[in-house]
Amino acid sequence: MEDSYVETKVEALQDNRTKVTVTVDAKDIDARIKKTYKDFAHKYNFPGFRKGKAPRPIIDNALGKDAVLATVTDDLVNGSYPLAIDDCGLYPVSKPEFDETDLVEGGKPFSFSFTVAVKPELELSGYDPVEIKLPAEGASDKDVDDQIDALREHYYSFEDCSAATKVKADSHIDLAMKATDDKGEEIPSLTTENRPYSLGGNLFPSEFDEQLVGLKKGQTTTFSIDMPDDPPIMLAALSGKTSKIDFEVEVKVVKKKILPEVTDEWVKETIGFDDVASxxxxxxxxxxxxxxxxxxxxxxxxxxxxxxxxxxxxxxxxMREEAESTLIQDFFQQLQSQNMSFDLYLAQQGMTPDQFKEDVKLQAADIAAQDLALDAWARHFGLEATEEDVLAEFAKSGAEKPEALKAEWRENGQLHLVRQGVSRTKAVMDLMEKAVVTEVEPGAQDEKKKPAKKASSKKAAKADEAQDNGDKKPAAKKASSKKATEKKQPEKQEEGSEAAE
Structure with a gap:
């Protein structure tokens, strides 16, 4: 540690737990006690004595014999354990648990111990370059065709099918509907003489659509649906107001969705290009x-x-719980910035709250596994964060005094987070540079391998901005890891998909 009179002893325990014993020599204890007495003499009023002039017996008598010793003990433990974490190169994944200890005594060294869970140093099954598949550069004909098909979807129209056409699971229909609650009273928000409806849109429970499949124009069906615990958007306003809904539905007409033909004339009139080629x-x-x-x-x-x-x-x-907590916090911050409610988000995604929670848990597990894999890669190839790297992170954060902010983070026991972020970013860049890439054309039958362009190995860990006493703090997590803040929603990421940072 920075002070030579402080010694630390590290003992590895089971289940990735580490015990740290910190010993401070008698000389430092005496200096701390002397300073605290002087601070108390200036801080409190003692009758008969000027500020700062009260002797020790008067202070002990007024505040209690152990008041000063208890203050010194608390200040020493709280100020020393974060430095011990940094100096011992530990990466905690939980808060420390302190052993019982006596108060400091003048003229004697003082020791205290704490136990903390640290991240495990897992290994990889291999350290050869990873093999990945990426989309081919440029735009293929299929890419362009897919975009045009998506564009046509915005300009569709409907035409009536023949009366013999049966309703299917993805049909578009016009229907007439009468809905009543469990008291037999009509539900105005659902009752209609003519309403367009697309099956499979999750506006009603799936049981509703199932009752319509197979019907033809002019046919009617009656059925009941129990009010679901997690009602879809069309039934949400009825939650808690009825236990079931009785429906009488008539299929007015079955419709066919017509997409426009892509011609020079249509492109010019609708999209604004001269022709299809342009x-x-x-x-x-x-x-x-x-x-x-x-x-x-x-x-x-x-x-x-x-x-x-x-x-x-x-x-x-x-680690999984921490990743999950971060994902949820970032997600709701983004929802708030978009002025969107959680219920509306779930309705748009067709998800239940339980499905959302499971999705976040899966993604959190992925993130934790990726973090430990990057740690293993960094250890294997010696991709460590130097003091220069760490200081550069604070400088990039925009802090006016990077050295002072670095010292503050060290005193708070957080400097290991910056070291970890830098080493993980180095690991990501090394993995990307060495990766064996297969470029894949969409829909191609035969995949051809060719080397991908190498990523720059000079990328540094990005610094997140965090305000604290007027300074900006650098990123506590690796800059290259996936983050929910740039996602539209937390979802399990698949290979080659745009995740999030």
Whole structure:
């Protein structure tokens, strides 16, 4: 540690727990006691004595014999254990648990111990370059066709099918409907003489759609549906107001969805291009630019998934819980910034609260596994965070006095988070640079391998901005790991997909 009169002893326990014993020599204890008496003499009023002049017996008599010793003990423990964590190179994943200890005594050294859970040092099944698949650069004909098909979906129309056409699970229909509650009273919000309805849209429970499948124009069906515990959007306002809903539904007409034909005339009148060729050219350029901008992130996500699959062992529950907590916090912050309610989000995604929770748990487990896999890769290849790297993080955060902010983080026991972030970023960049990439054309039958462009190895860990006493703090997590803040919603990421940071 910085002060030579402080000694630390580290003992590895079971279940990734570490016991640290800190010993401070008698000289420092005496200096701390002397200073605290002087501080108390200035802080409190003692009758008959000027500020700062009260002797020790008077202070002990007024405040209690152990008041000063207890203050010194608390200040010493709280100020020393974060430094011990940093100096011992520990990476805690829980708060420390302190052993019982006596108060400091003048003229004697003082020792205290604490136990803390640390992240496990798991290994990978192999340290050879990971093999990943990425979309081919540029825009293929299929890419352009898919974009045009999506565009046509915005300009569809409907035409009536023949009277013999049966309703299917994905049909579009016009219906008339009468709905009553469990008291037999009509429900105005659902009752209608004519309403367009698309099956499979999750507006009603699936049982509702199932009752309509097979009907033809003019046919009627009556049925009842129990009010679901987690009602879809059309029934949400009725929650708690009725136990069931009775429906009488008539199919007025079955419709066919008609997409426009892509012709020069349609393109010019509707989209604003001169002809189909110019539209395809513009779309191709746009896709190529998007791919180019997204490729580093897609590649990063792909190597994270690949290296995590090599992890031998599981991330501790505390790491998964921390990742889950961060994901949820970031997610709700983003919902708030978009002025969207959680219920509306679930309705748009067609998810239940339980499905959302399970999704977040799965993603948190992925993130924790990826973090430990990056740690293993960094250890194996010696990708450590130097003091220069750490100081550079604070400088990049915009702090006016990087050295002072670094010292503050050390005193708070947080400096290991910055070291960890830097080493993980180095591991990500090393993985991306060494990765063996197969470029895949969408829909291609034969996949051809060719080397991908190497990512720059000079990328440094990004610094998140955190305000504290007027200074900005650097990122506590690796800059390259997935984050929910840039996601539209937390969801389990798949290889090659755009995740989030």
């Amino acid at each position: 539209m395809r050219s513009t779309i191709a350029d746009s896709i190529a630019q998007q791919k180019s901008a997204m490729m580093p992130r897609i590649k990063e996500n792909a190597v994270l998934v690949a290296v995590a699959e090599r992890l031998e062992g599981e991330a501790p529950e505390s």
